[in-house]
Amino acid sequence: MTEKALKIALIACIIIIVILGGALGWALMQAAAPPAMVEYPIGLAIAVSGPYAVEGPYRRDAALMAIEEVNAMLERAGSPIRFKPIHEDSKGTAEGAKAALEALAAAGVEVVVGPLSSKEVAAIKSYVDEHHIVAISPSSTAISLAVPDDFIFRMVPTDAAQGRGIADLIWYFGHEHVAVIARDDDYGRGVAGVFESEFTAKGGEVYKIMYDPTAGAYPTEVSDLASKVSEWIGTYGADKVAVLIVAFDDDGRDIISRALTYTELRQVHWFGSESTRRPTFLPPEAPEEIAQFLMDTNFMNLFPTVGMNPVREKFYENYVTKYGKEPTPYSYFSYDAAWVACLAVLAAGKYDGDAIKAVLPDVCERYIGASGYKKLDENGDVMATDYGIATVALEEGEYIWKEVGIWHFTTREITFYD
Amino acid sequence: MTILPLIISIFTFFGLYLILSISFNLEFGYAGQPNFGKVLLYAIGATCAGRLVATIIMLYLGADVPFFSALAADMRLRWGAENPLATVGLFVLALVLAMVVGGLVGYVLSYPTLRLKGDFLAIVMICAGEVFRIFLKTYEPLVGGPFGLSGVPGPFSFVGDPNLKEALYMSLVLLIAFGCYLFAQKLVNSPYGRLLKSVRDDELAANVLGKKVVRVKAEILVIGSAMAALAGALYAFYVRGVFAEDFVPMVTFTAVTMTMLGGLANNRGVLVGCLLLTLFDRFTRASFFNMLGITVAFDISYIRYAVMGLLIILIVMFKPKGLMPEEPVRTPAIEIAKEELSK
Numbered sequence: 163m164t165e166k167a168l169k170i171a172l173i174a175c176i177i178i179i180v181i182l183g184g185a186l187g188w189a190l191m192q193a194a195a196p197p198a199m200v201e202y203p204i205g206l207a208i209a210v211s212g213p214y215a216v217e218g219p220y221r222r223d224a225a226l227m228a229i230e231e232v233n234a235m236l237e238r239a240g241s242p243i244r245f246k247p248i249h250e251d252s253k254g255t256a257e258g259a260k261a262a263l264e265a266l267a268a269a270g271v272e273v274v275v276g277p278l279s280s281k282e283v284a285a286i287k288s289y290v291d292e293h294h295i296v297a298i299s300p301s302s303t304a305i306s307l308a309v310p311d312d313f314i315f316r317m318v319p320t321d322a323a324q325g326r327g328i329a330d331l332i333w334y335f336g337h338e339h340v341a342v343i344a345r346d347d348d349y350g351r352g353v354a355g356v357f358e359s360e361f362t363a364k365g366g367e368v369y370k371i372m373y374d375p376t377a378g379a380y381p382t383e384v385s386d387l388a389s390k391v392s393e394w395i396g397t398y399g400a401d402k403v404a405v406l407i408v409a410f411d412d413d414g415r416d417i418i419s420r421a422l423t424y425t426e427l428r429q430v431h432w433f434g435s436e437s438t439r440r441p442t443f444l445p446p447e448a449p450e451e452i453a454q455f456l457m458d459t460n461f462m463n464l465f466p467t468v469g470m471n472p473v474r475e476k477f478y479e480n481y482v483t484k485y486g487k488e489p490t491p492y493s494y495f496s497y498d499a500a501w502v503a504c505l506a507v508l509a510a511g512k513y514d515g516d517a518i519k520a521v522l523p524d525v526c527e528r529y530i531g532a533s534g535y536k537k538l539d540e541n542g543d544v545m546a547t548d549y550g551i552a553t554v555a556l557e558e559g560e561y562i563w564k565e566v567g568i569w570h571f572t573t574r575e576i577t578f579y580d
Numbered sequence: 581m582t583i584l585p586l587i588i589s590i591f592t593f594f595g596l597y598l599i600l601s602i603s604f605n606l607e608f609g610y611a612g613q614p615n616f617g618k619v620l621l622y623a624i625g626a627t628c629a630g631r632l633v634a635t636i637i638m639l640y641l642g643a644d645v646p647f648f649s650a651l652a653a654d655m656r657l658r659w660g661a662e663n664p665l666a667t668v669g670l671f672v673l674a675l676v677l678a679m680v681v682g683g684l685v686g687y688v689l690s691y692p693t694l695r696l697k698g699d700f701l702a703i704v705m706i707c708a709g710e711v712f713r714i715f716l717k718t719y720e721p722l723v724g725g726p727f728g729l730s731g732v733p734g735p736f737s738f739v740g741d742p743n744l745k746e747a748l749y750m751s752l753v754l755l756i757a758f759g760c761y762l763f764a765q766k767l768v769n770s771p772y773g774r775l776l777k778s779v780r781d782d783e784l785a786a787n788v789l790g791k792k793v794v795r796v797k798a799e800i801l802v803i804g805s806a807m808a809a810l811a812g813a814l815y816a817f818y819v820r821g822v823f824a825e826d827f828v829p830m831v832t833f834t835a836v837t838m839t840m841l842g843g844l845a846n847n848r849g850v851l852v853g854c855l856l857l858t859l860f861d862r863f864t865r866a867s868f869f870n871m872l873g874i875t876v877a878f879d880i881s882y883i884r885y886a887v888m889g890l891l892i893i894l895i896v897m898f899k900p901k902g903l904m905p906e907e908p909v910r911t912p913a914i915e916i917a918k919e920e921l922s923k
Binding site: 205246248249255260264267269270271280281287307309346347372376 | 582583584585586588589593646648649650651653654657714717718725726727728730731742743745815818819820821823825826828862865866867868870871875879881882885
């Protein structure tokens with residue numbers, strides 16, 4: 163072998179050693195490095211404008227908080243998985259919900275928290291079914307949407323339970339004539355409709371005033387309500403008459419602030435739908451006169467409850483600390499919907515709509531969240547639970563919603579704590 | 581992540597609003613009739629199409645399920661997927677019915693134009709739209725009241741792949757919108773276009789010259805209304821349902837803004853205005869930023885609405901004639917006049 167050939171062989175050996183060494187080093191570095199981060203998007207199709215301009219942001223914030231908590235938990239575990247929230251305003255309309263879902267689908271979203279209302283859910287149902295996107299609504303309650311084996315899941319019981327509960331509660335107090343003033347939308351009609359059929363079946367009489375929730379002011383409707391109540395008081399006596407209001411924030415406050423001026427409306431017992439259990443009806447978000455009126459008329463409403471549990475307490479504390487405001491009742495459901503969405507992705511082991519849909523019922527069956535036990539029925543809706551009965555109380559100079567009793571869903575019995 | 585749903589969303593929305601804006605431009609831009617009741621005709625078209633298709637399918641199925649339930653909606657969609665020819669036939673029938681009913685309502689709407697003008701007419705038209713929306717929401721037997729009617733199968737229901745199905749429908753909407761655009765261009769660049777402008781600019785003078793002003797107004801409202809109803813029918817097949825709360829005055833105002841941005845009495849301008857506002861709406865969403873890998877630290881929804889409002893103010897202040905101002909009618913007469921002038 164010549165000297166030249168020896169040199170070439172030596173250089174070749176050095177090159178091979180360098181390449182092999184580099185490759186080995188790279189492989190060792192890869193083995194030692196933490197695994198690459200994986201980020202899964204969670205769509206939030208939550209309306210923050212239109213009919214949900216007041217309350218929608220509370221629910222969005224609750225869902226965002228849930229995702230933050232899941233991410234913190236994954237970080238503690240050293241997991242490479244993170245969830246990324248993408249919020250789209252679904253505007254509370256069918257068109258807005260469809261556009262939001264299309265935008266989220268384009269962003270590669272396979273699981274969505276929302277939409278909020280039943281009409282939005284109805285509008286996106288065929289879209290999510292075809293595209294295999296899981297939608298978890300925190301507040302849709304329409305009975306007509308209870309369909310098995312679809313991609314829609316709902317975290318709150320349907321209107322059937324609430325309507326029945328209100329009818330039982332009003333009947334319990336011996337009121338036989340009820341004037342209902344309700345939003346003329348999917349929610350108002352659903353609750354008022356079930357209530358009417360349940361209450362008339364007991365032998366009661368119902369007078370319904372349905373109002374356009376977009377009108378903004380309701381002087382005619384409140385005047386009509388006062389006339390009917392006045393007529394009934396004259397015929398049957400005030401203790402036989404009650405008022406049921408099915409309203410959201412702005413419309414509810416407008417109705418109550420107008421009702422203040424009618425003596426006859428102050429004489430009867432008032433009841434409200436679950437949507438009236440909001441801090442927006444109490445000071446500082448509402449005038450003190452409204453809270454006082456609610457106290458004077460012994461206002462009562464129902465809300466799905468499990469009583470206070472550690473998750474609920476922790477959520478409440480964290481929410482107040484983080485946002486400086488109290489969560490609305492539906493914020494609890496929104497928070498749970500986001501938690502369940504993340505847990506389902508983790509349980510599925512892959513980011514795929516079909517897989518998430520397959521494991522979601524099992525995840526829910528083993529999940530007790532801020533809004534209670536989330537076991538689903540055959541339609542993918544949370545099974546009805548008991549409802550807490552709340553009234554307004556003044557404690558230490560502050561108006562609060564105070565739970566005073568419970569309506570048992572299975573037995574339809576009412577128990578008051580005092 | 582796939583860009584296709586975004587493209588479908590953009591161009592379907594663009595096509596629907598192009599038809600609506602062109603119909604408004606014909607009525608207001610060219611003929612001076614401020615039909616701010618565009619949403620009324622849009623809603624009528626959607627109602628006719630949705631209700632007709634859903635009713636015929638349910639009659640055929642004879643199923644004993646509540647008409648407006650999600651179960652019935654699923655049954656209708658399944659039927660649509662299994663019967664392609666019948667679904668296409670129903671689609672065509674629904675479009676024709678929507679246009680005929682829309683045209684008839686447009687004719688009825690021409691009566692207020694005899695007595696009212698300008699702002700007063702605009703207010704009456706807005707009210708008419710609101711009355712119909714409230715009627716739809718209150719009267720449940722028509723389209724389910726506040727719950728809405730879902731499960732209206734589109735013409736491509738038989739296509740298995742949902743993205744392909746929606747892409748095909750988008751193409752169809754764009755084709756129909758382009759047809760409307762060509763029709764409008766042909767109409768306004770004809771002696772009839774000059775007649776429309778004469779009615780808009782000086783009704784009295786047009787009358788004195790022997791033009792039948794009342795008839796012209798009725799005709800253009802029939803044409804514009806039929807087009808708006810067509811857009812409504814296409815919308816019903818797009819969302820596969822009819823929801824009363826979708827027919828708010830904002831629909832009219834969106835079409836008006838698109839027309840104003842592009843340029844009144846200029847169909848090319850309307851096309852540009854529609855495209856710009858659609859792109860603005862879709863490209864300022866959190867999802868789009870996420871697709872680009874950009875994380876927006878705040879809720880962009882509110883900023884979007886504020887910027888949109890600001891845009892409208894700026895257009896009115898600095899570009900009142902829109903991006904593409906009105907052009908002369910392009911008829912042989914104007915070409916001859918141009919030649920004569922150039923000599």
